[in-house]
Amino acid sequence: MKKLFVPLAIVTAGMFVAAPIAIGMADLESTMLLVQKIFYFHFATWMAMTAAIAVCGVASLVYLFMGSKVADWYAVASAELVVIFGIFGLFSGSLWGRKAWGVWWQWDAKLTIALLLELAFISAILVRKYGGAGSDKLAAAVGIFGLAVVPFVYEAVNIWRTIHPLTSVVPSLPATMGGPFWFCVATFLLLLVVLLMLRVNLGKRQAALDELYLAYED
Numbered sequence: 001m002k003k004l005f006v007p008l009a010i011v012t013a014g015m016f017v018a019a020p021i022a023i024g025m026a027d028l029e030s031t032m033l034l035v036q037k038i039f040y041f042h043f044a045t046w047m048a049m050t051a052a053i054a055v056c057g058v059a060s061l062v063y064l065f066m067g068s069k070v071a072d073w074y075a076v077a078s079a080e081l082v083v084i085f086g087i088f089g090l091f092s093g094s095l096w097g098r099k100a101w102g103v104w105w106q107w108d109a110k111l112t113i114a115l116l117l118e119l120a121f122i123s124a125i126l127v128r129k130y131g132g133a134g135s136d137k138l139a140a141a142v143g144i145f146g147l148a149v150v151p152f153v154y155e156a157v158n159i160w161r162t163i164h165p166l167t168s169v170v171p172s173l174p175a176t177m178g179g180p181f182w183f184c185v186a187t188f189l190l191l192l193v194v195l196l197m198l199r200v201n202l203g204k205r206q207a208a209l210d211e212l213y214l215a216y217e218d
Contacts, residue, residue, distance in 0.1 A: 009194050015187040022180040040181055042092040044188040046114075049085035050150055051192055052078045053117075057147025060140035069207065072136065075143055076128070077199035079121050081192060082146070086118040110156035110164045117149055 023040045056078035062071035093111070094104045105111070124142035127135050157164050173181055 005194070005197055008190065008197075012187065012190040012194050015183070015190060019180075019184050019187050022183050026180040027174065027176045038092055038096045040184045041188075042089060042096060043181070044184040045085050045089040045092060047185050048188040048192045049082055049089055050154075051189060052081040052085060052196075053121075053143075053146045053150055055196065056082060056121075056143040060143030060147075064137060064140050064144075072140075073200045073203035073207070074196070075140055076203055077196055079124055079139070079143060080199060081195055082121045083118065083125065084195075085188075085192070086114070086121065090115065090118065108164050109160035110153060113149065113153050113156055117146060117153060120149075121146060 019040075023037050026037070026040070056075050059071045059074035059078065062068050063075055097106060098104050120142055124139040127142075128139040129135075131138065152159075
């Protein structure tokens with residue numbers, strides 16, 4: 001993993017440099033024009049958040065039922081990344097919504113569920129840090145809950161009345177928009193992998209330091 005990190009980080013950095021160029025070359029959307037280009041990073045951010053939730057949910061399951069420390073490191077790291085990508089997604093969505101809907105925020109079903117999911121992961125991090133004994137298992141339960149909620153966030157536009165664009169938008173993108181779109185998605189997913197590797201490594205070092213501290217205390 002260590003050998004992969006540096007080249008992966010370099011590739012990710014290069015893709016982030018190229019992403020704005022690809023977005024700039026994409027065709028303008030007929031109604032929103034330049035503002036629509038927020039969509040490329042906005043959706044890519046949610047894809048990274050969803051991937052982080054998947055990692056957190058699976059790692060939390062493994063930790064709860066097998067007690068794996070490695071799984072716990074991945075659960076903690078991915079939960080923090082869920083919050084980071086979620087904040088960016090909500091912020092970029094507000095910028096886009098201001099132009100599309102005329103308001104910074106709308107209590108739309110999809111947006112509301114996404115916000116509650118973000119708050120759930122923030123609470124899991126706080127509980128884990130300040131909750132005392134057993135808080136790790138409670139935080140893991142929140143990770144599993146988040147994994148179960150993700151399909152509802154995705155399908156909200158198809159289940160409830162909503163002003164949010166439908167899930168059919170992405171498959172209908174023309175090639176001149178689809179190429180930059182998927183490039184941005186790949187860029188953010190690689191960023192997730194890089195940050196996850198960094199945070200898991202930090203978790204390992206923290207665990208080793210805690211063991212040394214306990215050994216010294218004994």
